[in-house]
Amino acid sequence: METSLLYPVTNDQRTDQKLDGLWQFKFDETKQGVKDGWETGFHDGVSMPVPASFNDFFTDKESREYTGDFWYSRKFFVPSAAKGKALFLRFDAVTHRATIFVNGKEIRSHEGGFLPFTADISSAVHYGAENTVVVKGNNELSREALPAGDTITLRNGKKMVRPFFDFYNYSGLNRSVHLLTLPQERVLDYTTTFELNGQDATVNYTVTTNGDAPVTVSLADADGQVVATAQGKEGALQVKNAHLWQVRNAYLYTLTIQVGDDAQTPVDTYTDRIGIRTIKISGTNILVNDKPIYLKGFGRHEDSPFAGRAFDLNVEKKDFALMKWIGANSFRTSHYPYDEQVYKIADEEGFLLTDEVPAVGFKMAAAAFLGGLNQSFFKGPWLKKLHERHIDQIRDLIKRDKNHPSVLAWSLFNEPDTIDENAVPYFKQIFDESKDLDPQSRPRTFTLSEDDTIETSKVLDFPDFYMLNRYPGWYHFGGYQISDGEAGLRDEMDKWQKAGVTKPVVFTEFGADTEAGLHKLPSVMWTEEYQVEVLKMFSRVFDDYDFIKGEQVWNLADFQTVEGNMRVNGNKKGIFTRDRQPKEAAFFYHDRWNKLPLDY
Ligand code: GCB
Secondary structure: OOOOOOOOOOOOOOEEEEOOEEEEEEEEOOOOOOOOOHHHOOOOOEEEEEOOOOHHHOOOHHHHOOOOEEEEEEEEEEOHHHOOOEEEEEEOOOEOEEEEEEOOEEEEEEEOOOOOEEEEOOOOOOOOEEEEEEEEEEOOOOOOOOOOEEEEEOOOOOEEEEEOOOOOOOOEOOOOEEEEEEOOOOEEEEEEEEEEEOOEEEEEEEEEEOOOOOEEEEEEOOOOOEEEEEEOOEEEEEEOOOOOOEOOEOOOEEEEEEEOOOOOOOOEEEEEEEOOOOEEEEOOEEEEOOEEOOEEEEEOOOOEOOOEOOOOHHHHHHHHHHHHHHOOOEEEOOOOOOOHHHHHHHHHHOOEEEEEOOOEOOOHHHHHHOOOOOOOOOOOOOHHHHHHHHHHHHHHHHHHHOOOOOEEEEEEEEOOOOOOOOHHHHHHHHHHHOOOOOOOOOOEEEEEOOOOOOOOOOOOOOOOOEEEEOOEOOOEOOHHHHHHHHHHHHHHHHHHHHOOOOOOEEEEEOOOOEOOOOOOOOOOOEOHHHHHHHHHHHHHHHHOOOOEEEEEEEOOEOEOOOOEOOEOOOEOOOOEOOOOOEOHHHHHHHHHHHHOOOOO
């Protein structure tokens, strides 16, 4: 687990300089990099933008599909003024694993392609001089790592990934790299929890530092007026007439943590924006600030043309504009934690998000669907290592995201094989070990695939609410058979109802692949008309069952996947195209969602 995952800030005691831009880049198919001393830096690579996935910049297929080790190198300047400070590099995400070298010295390695890590480089740098940072990356998939898949070798000797999941294995320095100077004694982490008392609220906090200097915490409202202060590493801030963070009506306070005796010249200051709100599950209701809420929105991907899975603020701005226009209030970070800036925007815009770890592909049937094997996923030599990495990433995810008001729930798996007895001990371990990680005790859940029903799933006791991924009208009972698809879906919902479902049910995936611009009257599968028919069918069913507390359609936008006979250059279930233009279905949801009340 990382010691500190606080988002970088610049102030009197801290600096945050981004090392984005063009880096040097090389593939290392024959693993000669280490032998040839690439860790000291190189100039004979190709230039490669950061942040970006390297794949789509290449015009030859061997490079785009490259699987194995790859290296990035660049120079950066460390000013003399940084002497005496703690000095770190922060990588917001390297997909999927990385080893970091500074001036040829190995600093650390990291596993997991969607979460940040920091490298303490204080002992490796030259002050007042140029330094070299080198990243040795690797993008292979295995059953011992998240997300799960296999790496195979073709007869021509080239490696290739076989993901057990339905998104392209975009790789590289997908998010920003930061150079941080920090005070030696500093804030490492903080937590907040909330109690609402009538018009007022209590913000309970804890602060972790690496020293003994006293801590002062203050809270300022949106106008910058300090409304409460407290002393000590643990305490409570009393807020009179609190402005609550509400869904699609956000209000953010600024929390300032100061470390040091002297308020005028603190040894460290850390500021963040927080929202005061509570989240509870009560019966089949999801309560935000004790009021029931109906989720409307999407499963999404970090995916766009050119830079693949790179975080792009422009794409993100557009996605939020589309989600606001269409009347959405929520999304799931399917199938991995997103860039932290996404959560900041969601905080500001009042969106709720379900935060997912990359525990996807934990099912051999998924591998079979994609051309793999048919055996138990939860029984095999890979489980021990996989479990270690899984819980480690859950720890870092919660550590990173726990203070965001937008985070509604933690999704600990996507579509694992839960009809397999062998899944039960694994689930128990993951749920037991993650139980106390979130000070706000948010709900924990996972998505259930179509195989995993109230009759077949062995792990239905674990989640705090149910997330269902269902595809009648597409993978079965498609086209003219859609009426049978609807009947089957109703049969399934009747069974949940009859069983006396005691927790909320949210539909987190449903939809139909649709080629934008393809029309036919009457419809056929793949046309824009047919997508609307499928979505209308689901809406009719949702409207008839009270325990259904949300609809998050698959997907906000078309996205890249591996090539195959199930995919026409990617997954086309987007309500918008990959370049974010509306399909007919967008207007259907614009109409439906803007009319639905918040507590539908
Ligand atoms: C699913 C997966 C998602 C796929 C989707 C599909 O169940 O969770 O990753 O993209 O189905 O379109 O097949």
